[in-house]
Amino acid sequence: MPYGGNDWHALTTEPILEPELPICDPHHHFWDRRAERIPYQRYLLDELSADVHGGHNVRSTVFIECRSMYRRDGPAELRPVGEVEFVQGLAAASASGLYGPAHAAAAIIGHANLNLGDKVAPVLEALQAASPNRFRGIRHSATWDPHPEVENTAAHKMQGQLASDAFRAGARVLARKGLTLEGWVYHPQLPELADFAKAVPELTIILNHVGGLLRTGPYAHRDDEVMATWRNGINAVAACPNVVVKLGGIGMTRTGFDWHTRHKPIGSEELAASMAPILTHCIEKFTPARCMFESNFPVDKVSFSYHVMYNAFKRFSKGYSASERAAMFHDTAAKVYRIAV
Numbered sequence: 001m002p003y004g005g006n007d008w009h010a011l012t013t014e015p016i017l018e019p020e021l022p023i024c025d026p027h028h029h030f031w032d033r034r035a036e037r038i039p040y041q042r043y044l045l046d047e048l049s050a051d052v053h054g055g056h057n058v059r060s061t062v063f064i065e066c067r068s069m070y071r072r073d074g075p076a077e078l079r080p081v082g083e084v085e086f087v088q089g090l091a092a093a094s095a096s097g098l099y100g101p102a103h104a105a106a107a108i109i110g111h112a113n114l115n116l117g118d119k120v121a122p123v124l125e126a127l128q129a130a131s132p133n134r135f136r137g138i139r140h141s142a143t144w145d146p147h148p149e150v151e152n153t154a155a156h157k158m159q160g161q162l163a164s165d166a167f168r169a170g171a172r173v174l175a176r177k178g179l180t181l182e183g184w185v186y187h188p189q190l191p192e193l194a195d196f197a198k199a200v201p202e203l204t205i206i207l208n209h210v211g212g213l214l215r216t217g218p219y220a221h222r223d224d225e226v227m228a229t230w231r232n233g234i235n236a237v238a239a240c241p242n243v244v245v246k247l248g249g250i251g252m253t254r255t256g257f258d259w260h261t262r263h264k265p266i267g268s269e270e271l272a273a274s275m276a277p278i279l280t281h282c283i284e285k286f287t288p289a290r291c292m293f294e295s296n297f298p299v300d301k302v303s304f305s306y307h308v309m310y311n312a313f314k315r316f317s318k319g320y321s322a323s324e325r326a327a328m329f330h331d332t333a334a335k336v337y338r339i340a341v
Contacts, residue, residue: 114170190233209249215256251300
């Protein structure tokens with residue numbers, strides 16, 4: 001039963017650990033009628049609420065752009081404003097309390113093309129106007145890999161964007177407006193991200209999904225080499241004080257685990273043990289104050305349920321102090337995204 005839905009997740013149930021521990025989930029998506037995300041073509045407030053509520057103390061969440069509900073017409077650079085307009089409405093509905101106590105999309109991350117350079121300013125202003133109280137920054141995916149079998153998910157498919165003068169000029173506009181940038185790259189690109197972070201030290205960058213570790217396709221069955229490259233890249237990015245990291249995204253199939261193929265979903269004990277080497281290295285290099293546990297739902301939902309995932313994060317983090325755990329589960333995200341809930 002690969003890529004199972006909710007019925008598949010129900011095959012593995014377990015009690016919620018530490019249900020009182022406050023959580024800010026800093027990375028999830030919303031979309032509707034998205035056929036390529038099997039079986040989660042729809043993930044809106046009802047679906048998020050069903051995952052978030054019923055155990056873990058999720059107080060707030062952060063929506064991350066996913067090219068959802070772009071405007072159908074108008075200038076191309078302004079079409080992503082439609083996504084922020086769409087999510088602003090969902091966030092307002094969540095704030096009513098009708099969908100449970102968690103404040104969904106308490107912060108919103110949209111998209112603007114930083115390759116526009118200084119001309120990105122009016123796009124950012126339009127995004128802010130669409131969500132005056134929740135818009136916090138953008139994600140400009142820069143994932144690129146020379147191997148044709150690696151999925152190129154970048155919004156603007158080109159090599160070396162982070163080093164271009166135009167991209168860096170756009171990033172400086174972002175920084176001047178007090179906005180953040182989600183750093184979504186693949187692990188061989190981490191040195192490029194480190195160079196970019198050093199070139200724009202005034203910009204807060206959030207490294208997505210433990211640095212985009214690839215262990216499938218051309219990177220499969222090469223763990224000694226791949227993990228060494230990933231660790232060196234993490235070390236370089238962590239040396240930049242303006243970068244924080246999201247601990248998650250490991251459920252994506254490109255990370256190379258078999259969890260999505262199992263007849264019975266993985267439980268939190270095995271999941272915590274499997275993730276530990278990856279999470280531990282990130283925390284050692286960034287420190288807990290610059291780390292945040294993320295769900296990456298519904299993308300990671302192909303591998304495990306929301307409850308099992310946060311149970312695994314809790315099991316894994318038992319050895320850290322109360323203040324370190326508070327940072328990773330809630331406080332770092334609340335600070336970075338300016339969430340007052």
